Amino acid sequence: MSINTRAISANIIYSVLDKQQSLSQCFEQHTNTLTASQRGQCQDFVYGVLRQYSQFNYFINQLTHTKIKPEFNLVRYLIAIGFYQIDQERVADHAAVGETVEACKQLNFSGFSSLVNALLRSYQREQQSLNEKLNAAPAQITSAHPDWLLKRLKTAYPKGWKKIIKQNLAKPPFWIRINQRKQTTDDFIQKLTAAEIPFTQDNKQAETLLLDNAVSVDTLPDFFEGSCSVQDAAAQQAARLLGAMDGEKILDACAAPGGKTAHILEMANVECDALDIDEKRLNRVSQTMQRLNLNCNILQGDASKNDWWDGQQYDRILLDAPCSATGVIRRHPDILYLRKDSDIKALSELQQEILKNMWSLLKPGGVLLYATCSILPDENKKQITQFLNSQQDAKLDPIFSSENIEDPGWQILPGSQNMDGFYYARLIKQS
Numbered sequence: 298m299s300i301n302t303r304a305i306s307a308n309i310i311y312s313v314l315d316k317q318q319s320l321s322q323c324f325e326q327h328t329n330t331l332t333a334s335q336r337g338q339c340q341d342f343v344y345g346v347l348r349q350y351s352q353f354n355y356f357i358n359q360l361t362h363t364k365i366k367p368e369f370n371l372v373r374y375l376i377a378i379g380f381y382q383i384d385q386e387r388v389a390d391h392a393a394v395g396e397t398v399e400a401c402k403q404l405n406f407s408g409f410s411s412l413v414n415a416l417l418r419s420y421q422r423e424q425q426s427l428n429e430k431l432n433a434a435p436a437q438i439t440s441a442h443p444d445w446l447l448k449r450l451k452t453a454y455p456k457g458w459k460k461i462i463k464q465n466l467a468k469p470p471f472w473i474r475i476n477q478r479k480q481t482t483d484d485f486i487q488k489l490t491a492a493e494i495p496f497t498q499d500n501k502q503a504e505t506l507l508l509d510n511a512v513s514v515d516t517l518p519d520f521f522e523g524s525c526s527v528q529d530a531a532a533q534q535a536a537r538l539l540g541a542m543d544g545e546k547i548l549d550a551c552a553a554p555g556g557k558t559a560h561i562l563e564m565a566n567v568e569c570d571a572l573d574i575d576e577k578r579l580n581r582v583s584q585t586m587q588r589l590n591l592n593c594n595i596l597q598g599d600a601s602k603n604d605w606w607d608g609q610q611y612d613r614i615l616l617d618a619p620c621s622a623t624g625v626i627r628r629h630p631d632i633l634y635l636r637k638d639s640d641i642k643a644l645s646e647l648q649q650e651i652l653k654n655m656w657s658l659l660k661p662g663g664v665l666l667y668a669t670c671s672i673l674p675d676e677n678k679k680q681i682t683q684f685l686n687s688q689q690d691a692k693l694d695p696i697f698s699s700e701n702i703e704d705p706g707w708q709i710l711p712g713s714q715n716m717d718g719f720y721y722a723r724l725i726k727q728s
């Protein structure tokens with residue numbers, strides 16, 4: 298049977314929405330035998346639909362008189378993929394309909410072919426009036442965000458929450474980091490130009506480029522020889538803010554898959570321990586190190602405990618803490634469906650526990666950089682304020698010279714200068 302990327306995509310959406318599986322994991326499982334172009338197509342369908350699923354589902358419910366039963370949710374997801382394709386206008390509408398009907402047959406739901414056909418054609422005709430109806434629907438549907446998250450965003454950002462939601466549902470930008478150990482930025486730019494990959498150079502950071510479009514990594518010049526890495530511009534701030542210097546001993550406390558560890562090692566000659574609790578994810582750190590020809594000590598362990606530690610304190614620690622990932626929803630739309638309000642309290646407690654333990658591993662005079670890809674104050678400014686209040690020898694090392702008294706750190710919101718949502722706070726351990 299020929300590969301049908303719509304059928305595969307519907308199955309991935311089913312794994313996320315019905316089986317509550319993590320998108321990155323099930324995407325890998327379902328697509329690891331596909332070609333790069335087939336994977337790219339699945340990525341477009343799955344991520345595109347999940348970002349807008351509550352809206353597509355609303356349209357389906359508006360257009361059908363008989364409810365599609367939960368056991369036929371795969372059909373529902375195929376219809377959503379069809380709607381998404383019609384919205385994207387990259388293929389002729391009749392082709393979007395034909396291909397979706399074909400996928401329906403391939404999933405053994407031939408009995409639904411005429412319903413699928415009818416719904417997609419109605420969607421083409423009634424798109425405008427459906428969108429008008431959607432505008433009057435409850436915020437949970439129009440924003441695609443769960444109530445608990447909307448509430449938290451409105452409280453934290455009374456003026457900016459709508460902009461955040463818009464960013465969370467947008468396609469993310471494609472940033473890369475040029476490995477300065479391999480070549481200069483100018484050399485890499487020449488190769489990129491020769492490969493006809495359009496980009497813009499970040500005017501502040503020489504090693505950071507923003508590509509005009511997302512590309513498959515195998516089209517990036519010398520990617521497998523370590524020329525560059527795909528990493529958001531906000532994540533690229535970590536190694537710079539940590540400021541590691543030659544000869545220092547560094548700990549990257551929650552390191553997998555190793556993007557920030559690699560950047561630290563590209564910037565300075567240091568001895569770096571890369572710690573993570575998740576053994577499988579640590580394999581990805583090894584792969585990253587191998588591809589970029591870098592070295593670190595890979596350690597498996599729990600950062601809230603010390604049983605993995607050799608007893609030698611660190612000059613600098615990067616704590617890229619486990620978090621709600623609410624700053625990177627546009628890259629991980631499954632967060633909208635899998636994350637629960639109660640997770641935030643549990644995560645905040647874990648973050649404080651890890652932070653306290655990391656502090657004991659830091660040399661007097663050492664620097665700890667706390668980072669999350671969250672935009673929720675409970676995981677960020679409240680966390681750092683609580684720590685500074687309870688830890689006598691902890692002093693804030695402000696990231697910007699003009700200290701923001703409201704927030705001891707740097708809260709980057711999604712979309713700000715095209716970056717993901719991130720938080721950074723830098724602390725010094727007083728002697």
Ligand SMILES: C[S@@+](CC[C@H](N)C(=O)[O-])C[C@H]1O[C@@H](n2cnc3c(N)ncnc32)[C@H](O)[C@@H]1O
Binds near residue numbers: 532552573575
């Ligand atoms: C935000 S991700 C880290 C991303 C990574 N720093 C990078 O830039 O590639 C958080 C990591 O924390 C790890 N983690 C979660 N709880 C942990 C714990 N108690 N100790 C150590 N690592 C933990 C997770 O396995 C996950 O890999």
